[in-house]
Amino acid sequence: MINLREFSKSYNQFMAVSNLTLEIKNGEIMGFAGLNGAGKTTTIRAISGLIFPTGGSIEVDGHNIVNDKVMASMQIGLVPEFPNFELDAKPLQLLKYYAGFYGINSADAEKRAIELLKKLGIYQYADKKLKMYSQGMKKRFSIASALIGDPNNYLFDETLNGLDPQGVKDVRDLMLSLKKEGKCVFLSSHILTELQNVADRIAIIKQGRLIKILERDDLANLGNTVIKIGIRNPDNNINSVLKGYGDVIFENSFYFIRNASKNLDTSEINSELVKSGYRVFYISRESEALEEYFLKAVN
Ligand SMILES: Nc1ncnc2c1ncn2[C@@H]1O[C@H](COP(=O)(O)OP(=O)(O)OP(=O)(O)O)[C@@H](O)[C@H]1O
Known part of the structure; x- marks a missing residue:
């Protein structure tokens, strides 16, 4: 479980993240969405202890990431946006080295490393140095590194970027299996439809501030x-005509009925x-995607 309470991070005078309070539960996949520069990587780096909060606190399974760093770090598997490792090493060698940080003995480390390379579909390249790996293969290796200590909490920073469709599916399946094991998964991405496919909730961040948490029901409704x-001659009474069909919103000179029944016929409206004397110049059924919702929310 990851708990951020009023977490803030500033670089000199610039507030990269302000007062972010967020709880990511065990057995949950929390998506983290925001435009470039919104503060996603800063938050993920702070949870993993790579940078210190300027304000507030971060706990990982109840361990404060600053005061109780060793215990907190033991329970974190980080897949950074741009994985960086010793490129002259071979994957098995490096995974066994990482396993040492988690106190795993050599025989167990070798067994687990082989299992993970197989799971991530790169075992056939186990004899090649990492510098020979493609970007996608490096990402797969980075995921294996995050899994080697079997921590309880996973931070995936834009991990779906740079993966081919099979890779996206494999990583999504992996996240779902971690969730099933009761692990806590935090995934940042700007591929919103990917978040929608996998996340239980999505936190949206804008200029370092949390602006919305989309719950499961919101996510399901977004496809609605x-x-x-x-209307050429709108007036105050129109809401009473429309509200029987769903939630009415007036935006950019148009009325929108959200959460309308799928079978509702526009000709009926x-x-x-x-009949009520309105002159309708446009009426159509559209579906609101997460992407549109997100852009509206952040703009
Ligand atoms: N080391 C740093 N020094 C100064 N400013 C920084 C530093 N790291 C990040 N920032 C600034 O903090 C803000 C948040 O950056 P961050 O990398 O967290 O955003 P992001 O949401 O991950 O963006 P992206 O989607 O582009 O990866 C940005 O304005 C960035 O320029």
Whole structure:
């Protein structure tokens, strides 16, 4: 479990992250979405203890990442956005070395390292130095490194980037299996549809501030129908006509009915509006994707 309480990080006078409070539970995949520079990597680096908070606190399984760093770090597996390791090493060798940090003995380390290389689909390249690996293979190796100590909490920073479709599927399946084992998974990405596919909740961050947490129900509703209506002669009574069909929002000169029933026929609304004296110049059924929602939220 990861607990951020009022976490802030500044670089000189610049607040990269401000007062971020977030709890990522065991058995949960929490997505972390934001535009470039929003503060995702800063947050992930602070959770993993690579940088110190300027304010607030971060706990990993109840261990403070600053005051109780060794215990906290033992329970973290980090897959950085740009993995960086000794490129002249071979994967088995390096995984066994990392296993030492978790107090795993040599025989167990070798067994687990082989298992992981197989699981990540790179065992056939075990004899090659890491400098021979493609970007996708390096990412797979980085995931194996995060898993070697079998920690309870996983931080995936833009891990789906640079993977081919098979790689995306493999990593998604891996995250789901970690969730099933009761692990805590925190995944940042700007590939929002990927987050929507895998995450239980998605926290949206903008300029270092948490602006919204999308819950499971919100995520399910995002694929729902939205009916967009343009009216030439709107007035205050129109809401009472439309509200029976769903949640009514007026935005950019159009009415939107959200959470409308999938079977709702636009001609039914049209005739109801015409009967009430409204002149309808546009009516259509659209579906609101996470991407649109996200862009609206952050812009
Ligand atoms: N070491 C640093 N020194 C000064 N400013 C920094 C440093 N690291 C990050 N920042 C700034 O903090 C802000 C947040 O950066 P961060 O890397 O956390 O964003 P991000 O959401 O991960 O972005 P991206 O999607 O581009 O990876 C940015 O404005 C960035 O320029």
